[in-house]
Amino acid sequence: xxxxxxxxxxxxxxxxxxxxxRCNYSSSVSVYLFWYVQYPNQxxxxxxxxxxxxxxxxxxxGFEAEFNKSQTSFHLRKPSVHISDTAEYFCAxxxxxxxxxxxxxxxxxxxxx
Amino acid sequence: NAxxxxxxxxxxxxxxxxxxxxCSPMKxxxxxYWYRQLPEEGLKFMVYLQKENxxxxxxxxxxxxSAEFPKEGPSILRIQQVVRGDSAAYFCxxxxxxxRGPDTQYFGPGTRLTVL
Numbered sequence: 688x689x690x691x692x693x694x695x696x697x698x699x700x701x702x703x704x705x706x707x708x709r710c711n712y713s714s715s716v717s718v719y720l721f722w723y724v725q726y727p728n729q730x731x732x733x734x735x736x737x738x739x740x741x742x743x744x745x746x747x748x749g750f751e752a753e754f755n756k757s758q759t760s761f762h763l764r765k766p767s768v769h770i771s772d773t774a775e776y777f778c779a780x781x782x783x784x785x786x787x788x789x790x791x792x793x794x795x796x797x798x799x800x
Numbered sequence: 801n802a803x804x805x806x807x808x809x810x811x812x813x814x815x816x817x818x819x820x821x822x823c824s825p826m827k828x829x830x831x832x833y834w835y836r837q838l839p840e841e842g843l844k845f846m847v848y849l850q851k852e853n854x855x856x857x858x859x860x861x862x863x864x865x866s867a868e869f870p871k872e873g874p875s876i877l878r879i880q881q882v883v884r885g886d887s888a889a890y891f892c893x894x895x896x897x898x899x900r901g902p903d904t905q906y907f908g909p910g911t912r913l914t915v916l
Contacts, residue, residue, distance in 0.1 A: 691842075721904070730804070730891060731843075731907040777842055786856045787833070788905060790842035 689714045691778050693791035701799050702770055708763040708794045710752075710778030720761040721779040721788070722752055731777065737761065748772070773798045804894050804908035805874075812914045819879040819886070821911045825894030832875045833905055834867060837889040849875060882915045889913075 694709045712718060719738050723731040735746025742754040752763045761778060778791040805824040813819050825832050831850055835843040848856040849869035860867065864882075869875040879886055889912045893905035 693842075723907070728909075728912075730806075730909040731893075733904055733906070736904060779843075786848040787845035787859070788835075788843075789845070790835075792840075792842040 689718065689780055689782070689789045691780055691789050691791040693778055693794050695794050696792065697795045697797065699797045699799060700768055703767045705766050706764065706768050706796065708776050708796065710761045710763065710791060712759050712761065712780045714780065716782060718780045718782060720754060722746065722763050723777045723779060725775045725777065768798045770798050770800060772796060804892055804906055806892050806908035806911050808911060809909060810912050812916060813882050814916050815883055816881050819882050819913055821877040821890050823875040823892030823908060826906055828896055829894035830897050831895045832869050833893040834877050835891045835893065837891060843891060884915045887913055887915045
């Protein structure tokens with residue numbers, strides 16, 4: 688069975704500081720990985736995804752993530768955060784030709800001035 | 801934004817009433833997924849539908865919940881005889897027709913159901 692673990696439920700950080708949001712998954716087969724962002728009272732917006740190829744994936748709003756198969760991780764990073772990045776971030780996995788996404792429990796990023 | 805549309809955005813029901821949640825997928829998308837988000841939790845898969853077909857309902861509770869995606873019109877998630885534990889945000893996602901491989905799912909803004 689597949690599962691996704693986001694180790695940090697909340698991450699406070701000051702504006703312009705770097706941030707890393709951690710995501711680990713467990714699966715016995717190859718997976719495809721996604722990061723979504725949810726602003727208050729809104730739906731989920733795709734940040735980036737890893738399907739194949741380069742393990743370093745760049746997304747919108749200056750975010751990037753690196754797929755590490757040996758560590759079964761897909762951590763999200765941004766070198767310098769803005770107040771507007773305050774939101775909840777969800778890591779998700781799915782399988783080839785699979786129907787459902789498995790989501791982590793989310794990490795709330797709180798960017799302080 | 802011609803994205804995934806959901807209505808209503810907020811729905812209040814009393815225990816025992818029925819809740820109907822609607823989802824219109826993005827233009828050109830023929831796959832619809834429903835997820836439920838309980839407070840302080842991630843999204844949990846409920847059901848996957850294509851036009852007139854339920855493909856995977858492994859995440860749907862066995863009783864009171866049903867979903868459909870008719871040939872014409874939006875997808876409907878129906879909850880009969882709601883209970884307080886049904887209070888949650890319900891998200892719909894859609895993806896285009898897929899020949900192989902995973903497709904990105906595009907999410908609507910959600911319907912927040914409150915059961916009094």
